Amino acid sequence: MELGVYSFGDVHRNPVTGAEVSGQQRMADLLERARLADDVGLDYFGIGEHHRADFAVSSIVPVLAAAAAQTRNIKVGSAVTVLSTEDPVRVYQQFATLDLLSGGRAELTAGRGSFIESYPLFGADLNDYEALYEEKIQLLLALNDAGRREEPITWRGKFRPALDDATIYPRPVDNNLDIWIATGGTPASSVRAARLGTNVIYALLGGAVSNFARHAQLFRAEAEQAGHDANALKVGVSAVGLVAKSGAQETFYPYWRHLMDGLSRERGFSQPNRISYDMQTAPKGAIYAGTPEQVAEKILLTREHMGHDRHILQMDLASVPQKDVLKSIELLGTEVKPLIDAELRNQEKAAA
Amino acid sequence: MNQILQHDPATTTIGILGAGKVGTGVARQALKAGYRVLIAASGDPKDISLIISVMAPGAVAASAADVMSEADLVVLSVPLHKFRTLDPAGLAGKHVLDTMNYWRDTNGDMPELDEAPSSSEMVHAHIPEARLAKSLNHIGYHELELDARPAGAPDRRALAVTSDDAETLALALGFVERLGFDAVDGGRLSNGAAFEPGTPIFTGSYDQAGLQSELLAHAASAAGEELALSPVH
Numbered sequence: 001m002e003l004g005v006y007s008f009g010d011v012h013r014n015p016v017t018g019a020e021v022s023g024q025q026r027m028a029d030l031l032e033r034a035r036l037a038d039d040v041g042l043d044y045f046g047i048g049e050h051h052r053a054d055f056a057v058s059s060i061v062p063v064l065a066a067a068a069a070q071t072r073n074i075k076v077g078s079a080v081t082v083l084s085t086e087d088p089v090r091v092y093q094q095f096a097t098l099d100l101l102s103g104g105r106a107e108l109t110a111g112r113g114s115f116i117e118s119y120p121l122f123g124a125d126l127n128d129y130e131a132l133y134e135e136k137i138q139l140l141l142a143l144n145d146a147g148r149r150e151e152p153i154t155w156r157g158k159f160r161p162a163l164d165d166a167t168i169y170p171r172p173v174d175n176n177l178d179i180w181i182a183t184g185g186t187p188a189s190s191v192r193a194a195r196l197g198t199n200v201i202y203a204l205l206g207g208a209v210s211n212f213a214r215h216a217q218l219f220r221a222e223a224e225q226a227g228h229d230a231n232a233l234k235v236g237v238s239a240v241g242l243v244a245k246s247g248a249q250e251t252f253y254p255y256w257r258h259l260m261d262g263l264s265r266e267r268g269f270s271q272p273n274r275i276s277y278d279m280q281t282a283p284k285g286a287i288y289a290g291t292p293e294q295v296a297e298k299i300l301l302t303r304e305h306m307g308h309d310r311h312i313l314q315m316d317l318a319s320v321p322q323k324d325v326l327k328s329i330e331l332l333g334t335e336v337k338p339l340i341d342a343e344l345r346n347q348e349k350a351a352a
Numbered sequence: 353m354n355q356i357l358q359h360d361p362a363t364t365t366i367g368i369l370g371a372g373k374v375g376t377g378v379a380r381q382a383l384k385a386g387y388r389v390l391i392a393a394s395g396d397p398k399d400i401s402l403i404i405s406v407m408a409p410g411a412v413a414a415s416a417a418d419v420m421s422e423a424d425l426v427v428l429s430v431p432l433h434k435f436r437t438l439d440p441a442g443l444a445g446k447h448v449l450d451t452m453n454y455w456r457d458t459n460g461d462m463p464e465l466d467e468a469p470s471s472s473e474m475v476h477a478h479i480p481e482a483r484l485a486k487s488l489n490h491i492g493y494h495e496l497e498l499d500a501r502p503a504g505a506p507d508r509r510a511l512a513v514t515s516d517d518a519e520t521l522a523l524a525l526g527f528v529e530r531l532g533f534d535a536v537d538g539g540r541l542s543n544g545a546a547f548e549p550g551t552p553i554f555t556g557s558y559d560q561a562g563l564q565s566e567l568l569a570h571a572a573s574a575a576g577e578e579l580a581l582s583p584v585h
Binding site: 116125126127128129185186187188191207208211214217218221222225264269270271 | 371372373376402403405406407456457458460461492494498555556557
């Protein structure tokens with residue numbers, strides 16, 4: 001099972017100490033995390049984009065390129081690329097370049113994004129929310145398909161100029177980009193990813209670890225029905241969490257609370273509090289904060305529900321201090337991963 | 353209480369329009385309560401048969417026309433900006449429960465909302481002959497399952513129901529009770545503004561007494577506004 005970390009480069013004023021962090025410092029922090037994640041044997045380092053004041057990353061690929069240049073084995077990917085406000089041709093070119101730079105370690109996760117600031121910035125109309133995504137994901141996959149077959153592409157759509165017998169350069173390593181679709185759990189999104197035959201990653205941002213079990217089932221059943229090899233397609237889970245030898249839940253709480261307070265005001269859902277936090281850090285809840293043993297157990301429990309292949313954690317919500325994030329990355333690699341690997345080997349033996 | 357539990361789930365059909373997070377979530381709870389559940393998306397029922405078999409096993413994928421004609425209570429769970437795709441003739445005379453909300457991120461701009469007290473009035477203007485109630489919009493689709501409790505449980509959550517039609521109101525109240533919640537009569541459909549996104553009721557979670565007092569507080573402040581707006585002679 002693959003484990004990893006992802007970040008949007010949070011530069012919130014620290015809600016506990018009031019300390020501020022510059023964008024420049026955060027970039028250095030992100031690269032330090034990438035190097036450590038690679039050193040401790042984690043499988044995935046992800047960077048996502050937001051277009052708002054509290055985050056340093058709106059432009060993913062340069063950060064991933066720098067991370068790739070400073071690491072050896074770890075996969076580097078977007079988590080997520082807001083495809084609706086991008087040109088798929090340019091996205092393909094950028095990730096193909098990243099793939100060449102990193103020796104085939106680049107991945108692209110496409111999604112609609114959870115904020116909408118990028119729409120007015122790039123002239124996209126929110127009224128086209130669904131149509132934009134539908135067209136762009138199809139074009140991106142068609143480009144990858146053409147690349148794999150080493151053929152030019154002819155394409156016509158509504159939101160970008162037509163492509164007429166066009167060949168897109170450069171091609172990625174082995175002519176193939178690894179593409180995932182990210183979703184928050186609309187059944188139609190699972191179906192879309194399954195029919196398109198891409199990997200899927202579910203954002204399990206709170207609630208219970210069992211919440212998405214049906215979605216993973218639906219994804220696999222639909223992929224099978226669409227004629228894809230469901231076992232060859234990967235399912236991932238992204239979630240928030242922090243690993244520490246002790247006190248992870250206490251350390252993480254004020255940062256989680258700060259971020260959720262802001263989100264609940266903006267989106268009009270229930271104000272978070274210590275009770276809802278404790279419910280979600282309990283063994284069946286979907287916040288992965290705890291000791292290495294607790295986090296390993298929770299990821300394994302999630303795997304019983306989802307059968308997923310990859311689990312990635314966002315640790316730096318609202319500027320959790322770098323030292324805590326580094327320790328957490330280290331423990332995820334040196335303790336959580338071996339615990340999970342050992343348990344999965346046992347399960348395999350028992351099943352054999 | 354007895355009065356609102358008059359209908360028998362075993363002989364009552366719930367028809368759900370929309371096979372998304374909310375539609376399939378309502379379907380699961382309704383099946384648990386013993387209802388017959390039909391569910392439709394915009395296209396051919398075959399397109400959603402797999403979704404339904406996984407997300408709400410036991411529900412039957414049907415065409416929107418069949419859902420509307422067979423259902424005793426039609427539940428509206430399509431994205432709000434698609435409300436004009438609802439068939440006014442198919443819903444004429446039917447008991448209909450509106451669970452929809454306005455989310456700019458996914459619904460886009462909807463200027464017609466400015467003229468409606470709540471989004472349900474806008475929907476009602478499109479399906480004027482439907483007997484419309486509003487509820488289930490102020491609970492998360494995951495919470496429908498997690499927060500449901502048997503009647504009388506001390507931590508049972510309350511949900512508001514509004515309608516201008518007494519029979520529809522009774523049916524919807526009974527339905528919400530059967531799903532596992534204390535159903536609170538919120539009065540006229542326009543009172544639904546008290547539990548739309550951004551309101552305390554929408555963002556919070558209440559027991560019966562708490563919900564009733566929030567509804568009253570909203571009614572009092574709405575009356576105050578009306579008073580303040582009325583011309584001074």
